Amino acid sequence: xxxxxxxxxxxxxxxxxxxxxxxxxxxxxxxxxxxxxxxxxxxxxxxxxxxxxxxxxxxxxxxxxxxxxxxxxxxxxxxxxxxxxxxxxxxxxxxxxxxxxxxxxxxxxxxxxxxxxxxxxxxxxxxxxxxxxxxxxxxxxxxxxxxxxxxxxxxxxxxxxxxxxxxxxxxxxxxxxxxxxxxxxxxxxxxxxxxxxxxxxxxxxxxxxxxxxxxxxxxxxxxxxxxxxxxxxxxxxxxxxxxxxxxxxxxxxxxxxxxxxxxxxxxxxxxxxxxxxxxxxxxxxxxxxxxxxxxxxxxxxxxxxxxxxxxxxxxxxxxxxxxxxxxxxxxxxxxxxxxxxxxxxxxxxxxxxxxxxxxxxxxxxxxxxxxxxxxxxxxxxxxxxxxxxxxxxxxxxxxxxxxxxxxxxxxxxxxxxxxxxxxxxxxxxxxxxxxxxxxxxxxxxxxxxxxxxxxxxxxxxxxxxxxxxxxxxxxxxxxxxxxxxxxxxxxxxxxxxxxxxxxxxxxxxxxxxxxxxxxxxxxxxxxxxxxxxxxxxxxxxxxxxxxxxxxxxxxxxxxxxxxxxxxxxxxxxxxxxxxxxxxxxxxxxxxxxxxxxxxxxxxxxxxxxxxxxxxxxxxxxxxxxxxxxxxxxxxxxxxxxxxxxxxxxxxxxxxxxxxxxxxxxxxxxxxxxxxxxxxxxxxxxxxxxxxxxxxxxxxxxxxxxxxxxxxxxxxxxxxxxxxxxxxxxxxxxxxxxxxxxxxxxxxxxxxxxxxxxxxxxxxxxxxxxxxxxxxxxxxxxxxxxxxxxxxxxxxxxxxxxxxxxxxxxxxxxxxxxxxxxxxxxxxxxxxxxxxxx
Numbered sequence: 092x093x094x095x096x097x098x099x100x101x102x103x104x105x106x107x108x109x110x111x112x113x114x115x116x117x118x119x120x121x122x123x124x125x126x127x128x129x130x131x132x133x134x135x136x137x138x139x140x141x142x143x144x145x146x147x148x149x150x151x152x153x154x155x156x157x158x159x160x161x162x163x164x165x166x167x168x169x170x171x172x173x174x175x176x177x178x179x180x181x182x183x184x185x186x187x188x189x190x191x192x193x194x195x196x197x198x199x200x201x202x203x204x205x206x207x208x209x210x211x212x213x214x215x216x217x218x219x220x221x222x223x224x225x226x227x228x229x230x231x232x233x234x235x236x237x238x239x240x241x242x243x244x245x246x247x248x249x250x251x252x253x254x255x256x257x258x259x260x261x262x263x264x265x266x267x268x269x270x271x272x273x274x275x276x277x278x279x280x281x282x283x284x285x286x287x288x289x290x291x292x293x294x295x296x297x298x299x300x301x302x303x304x305x306x307x308x309x310x311x312x313x314x315x316x317x318x319x320x321x322x323x324x325x326x327x328x329x330x331x332x333x334x335x336x337x338x339x340x341x342x343x344x345x346x347x348x349x350x351x352x353x354x355x356x357x358x359x360x361x362x363x364x365x366x367x368x369x370x371x372x373x374x375x376x377x378x379x380x381x382x383x384x385x386x387x388x389x390x391x392x393x394x395x396x397x398x399x400x401x402x403x404x405x406x407x408x409x410x411x412x413x414x415x416x417x418x419x420x421x422x423x424x425x426x427x428x429x430x431x432x433x434x435x436x437x438x439x440x441x442x443x444x445x446x447x448x449x450x451x452x453x454x455x456x457x458x459x460x461x462x463x464x465x466x467x468x469x470x471x472x473x474x475x476x477x478x479x480x481x482x483x484x485x486x487x488x489x490x491x492x493x494x495x496x497x498x499x500x501x502x503x504x505x506x507x508x509x510x511x512x513x514x515x516x517x518x519x520x521x522x523x524x525x526x527x528x529x530x531x532x533x534x535x536x537x538x539x540x541x542x543x544x545x546x547x548x549x550x551x552x553x554x555x556x557x558x559x560x561x562x563x564x565x566x567x568x569x570x571x572x573x574x575x576x577x578x579x580x581x582x583x584x585x586x587x588x589x590x591x592x593x594x595x596x597x598x599x600x601x602x603x604x605x606x607x608x609x610x611x612x613x614x615x616x617x618x619x620x621x622x623x624x625x626x627x628x629x630x631x632x633x634x635x636x637x638x639x640x641x642x643x644x645x646x647x648x649x650x651x652x653x654x655x656x657x658x659x660x661x662x663x664x665x666x667x668x669x670x671x672x673x674x675x676x677x678x679x680x681x682x683x684x685x686x687x688x689x690x691x692x693x694x695x696x697x698x699x700x701x702x703x704x705x706x707x708x709x710x711x712x713x714x715x716x717x718x719x720x721x722x723x724x725x726x727x728x729x730x731x732x733x734x735x736x737x738x739x740x741x742x743x744x745x746x747x748x749x750x751x752x753x754x755x756x757x758x759x760x761x762x763x764x765x766x767x768x769x770x771x772x773x774x775x776x777x778x779x780x781x782x783x784x785x786x787x788x789x790x791x792x793x794x795x796x797x798x799x800x801x802x803x804x805x806x807x808x809x810x811x812x813x814x815x816x817x818x819x820x821x822x823x824x825x826x827x828x829x830x831x832x833x834x835x836x837x838x839x840x841x842x843x844x845x846x847x848x849x850x851x852x853x854x855x856x857x858x859x860x861x862x863x864x865x866x867x868x869x870x871x872x873x874x875x876x877x878x879x880x881x882x883x884x885x886x887x888x889x890x891x892x893x894x895x896x897x898x899x900x901x902x903x904x905x906x907x908x909x910x911x912x913x914x915x916x917x918x919x920x921x922x923x924x925x926x927x928x
Contacts, residue, residue, distance in 0.1 A: 127774075128170055131179040132159040134286065138735065141178060142630070147591060147638030164589045229253050229315030230264070233293060233866045235307050236324035237300075240721045241765045241784075246298045247324070247724050248282065250309040250317065251863060255284065255291040263312040264294040268304035268321070276308050288629070290689040292732070293865070295725060299768075324724055325708060331716045331797045332549075332559055339556075342548035343792060345779050346537045348499055348584045349508075349577035352544060356513040356573060363551045366564055367515045373656060374649030375507035377595045379581045383407030383487035384605040386470060387414065388449065392477030394470035395449045396604040400462055403489025404505045406431065410463055414452070416445060416481035424451055426459035433460050437479060450475030468600040490608060491586065498585045508577045510653055515550050516568040524810035525568040525664035526803055527657060527751075529741070532615045532650075532669060534579030534590040535775045538758055538791045539670035543573045545796040546803075559804070566807040568663055575650055576615055588776065591638045593650060598635040610636035616669070616740050617641040618651040621747045622683035622692040623739035629686045631738035641739050654741055658749045666806045667745050667753040668799065672791075673773050675722050675760015677711060678730035679703045679753060680746050683738045691731055692743055697860050697868055698842030702752070702886040704728075705840055706805050713801040717794035718784060720762055728865055730755055752886075754802075758795040762786075812887040816841040820879055824908035830874045833910060834867075835859050837883055844896065845881035852880050852905055853896040878909040 282294035399407030424438035456467035469475030530539035553560040592612030617631040624631030631641035681691035742753040761770035781787040843859035
């Protein structure tokens with residue numbers, strides 16, 4: 092067996108309730124207005140600490156040289172809590188900005204709020220030497236991408252040094268670029284070192300340039316140098332369908348709450364029965380409903396929190412609770428119930444003084460209220476040792492009768508909700524590749540819902556008149572969920588615009604008072620089984636009041652169970668897109684990691700990674716075609732690499748459990764503003780008709796619908812792909828006087844399985860992998876005569892040369908190449924051993 096070394100390739104809190112005519116509403120502790128605050132964190136450790144404390148840092152994250160900038164929805168009281176944790180609050184206009192051209196800059200935000208298959212077969216390396224050797228370059232270029240937007244050119248560079256983890260001194264990197272073929276390198280710029288969870292990732296920067304360079308040179312402070320070509324990013328997309336004469340689009344006229352979404356997709360199914368139907372998911376949600384509550388007696392040791400047994404709309408809102416002082420002495424504590432009126436007759440001691448503690452009153456209410464009261468306890472962590480004082484009757488309320496300013500007209504249906512799926516396809520028999528689009532896992536994200544509805548409208552409106560649309564509908568099986576979190580979405584529309592989670596309250600008594608009502612619920616995108624917080628991965632919280640609360644157990648929520656049900660019921664689903672907002676990213680696996688050592692969930696094979704990148708380029712080119720919105724390459728890739736760790740996310744589960752190509756999409760995000768020369772961010776609910784070139788719910792809906800339509804075309808092509816890939820070993824078989832570097836190349840995204848010990852390659856053989864994540868394929872440094880055997884498998888499952896890796900045959904039609912080192916005659920390949928039966 093030859094000696095092979097592996098080397099890198101150079102190259103709103105609501106107001107207090109209105110009092111009833113003869114009863115006062117309970118006072119809420121938090122009446123301060125919540126706002127979006129931009130903060131600076133020292134790094135990933137502080138990010139995890141703040142998230143674990145219950146703060147929502149899910150969006151608006153920007154990596155800066157000295158840490159992380161993020162957006163937090165917080166009240167003034169919570170801002171003070173953040174500052175006590177060491178978080179720095181950024182003033183309006185403050186934050187990381189474009190550096191001078193000579194130095195470059197990574198983020199581009201000045202004065203703007205920027206919202207920013209399987210793992211079973213582990214990649215292995217042939218049994219050979221893999222030690223470090225002097226041949227290995229200390230600098231490698233992972234990406235050098237050129238793009239234009241709104242008339243401005245940009246160069247994004249990502250490079251890695253093998254010495255990047257060194258901290259004393261910290262290794263610096265500089266990049267130079269030419270100004271086109273035949274020009275010299277000039278204008279050295281310093282690159283930013285990217286550290287995540289204590290681990291060196293790479294150096295990267297985004298630079299403004301007016302002329303497209305053809306190549307770059309990256310130099311480390313220790314002398315390592317790499318030169319590489321510049322590629323185009325999102326420059327070769329096909330014209331979008333919206334450019335075709337007669338094509339119908341722009342069919343959604345504003346934000347839609349869940350009732351409108353459900354009504355419209357059911358109408359679409361009724362109007363188009365030959366190509367559409369509704370799938371009603373089996374697990375009903377909690378519903379837009381809550382128990383009626385009151386906190387009586389302030390917030391101290393004398394306070395009592397009372398919760399009805401019935402839902403508010405089913406009688407809980409009719410309950411009143413009164414604490415009564417009676418004349419006399421030596422009176423016992425008791426409870427009287429008259430209809431829905433509950434009177435607590437407070438105890439008195441021998442001197443006639445009130446003697447009932449909050450803990451005692453709470454127990455009496457639970458045991459003597461004729462079943463009207465389900466939970467009664469002291470306020471939060473109080474022991475309830477204070478003496479309860481008399482009150483007038485206090486009306487319990489579920490607080491759902493209070494609508495926030497600007498909420499839509501109409502009442503919201505109460506009770507459990509059935510999530511609807513609009514299924515579109517000419518052949519809905521499971522034989523066509525399925526594409527599942529899931530929107531609004533997070534309630535406050537309104538644009539994903541309209542984006543999904545717009546794609547549905549386009550499909551049915553153009554089916555009979557547009558050939559491309561007909562190809563999509565005839566060759567795919569599309570499943571569209573405009574709102575996977577209808578309860579939370581209703582709460583966002585009608586009560587608390589910042590609501591992220593569903594409405595299920597899993598909190599114990601210490602967090603169950605109505606002052607916490609905007610902090611209840613489960614983050615549905617943390618409730619899945621792979622890479623979960625229960626398994627030690629970061630990015631999911633165990634706190635029931637955290638905006639990333641994972642739930643009491645995996646798949647505890649019906650909304651998550653429904654997605655798993657779809658994957659298991661419709662095994663033809665091969666593509667998935669979870670649509671979120673408003674960060675401006677497109678990503679896939681790995682999505683989470685264990686913070687200690689930054690151990691990610693298994694990375695996809697290089698072939699799948701290549702397929703993801705290819706699909707991303709096509710999808711994002713369609714987005715750009717609408718108004719030149721560019722999702723930059725730094726925001727594309729494995730989500731834990733370009734964003735953060737999100738334990739228990741849906742993408743990991745569907746990819747690793749069911750082999751579904753699973754994307755996550757943060758629509759919106761930063762748009763370049765040529766007037767200011769900066770990138771300007773959006774929000775979860777941008778004005779529908781805002782600035783069409785910058786912040787606009789309408790524009791985001793249209794451009795990202797373009798991208799989803801392209802995903803349908805990718806799936807249709809995947810389903811019809813019967814062409815096997817081809818692969819080569821470069822430079823290929825031959826005689827070399829000394830050690831030589833070789834690598835594999837493929838005709839399309841494909842996974843290569845290889846051996847170097849003379850055996851037949853199988854699906855259990857080592858897989859050709861990347862040099863490092865976000866880099867091209869590894870390079871083999873061959874020092875002795877070595878024979879490679881290999882085959883490739885593309886994303887559609889086509890195997891090169893129709894080779895069957897499961898069994899040996901006389902053809903043995905896998906690829907073979909011998910690299911001969913030195914002047915000796917090449918060693919004849921050994922005859923492969925027959926597989927044992």
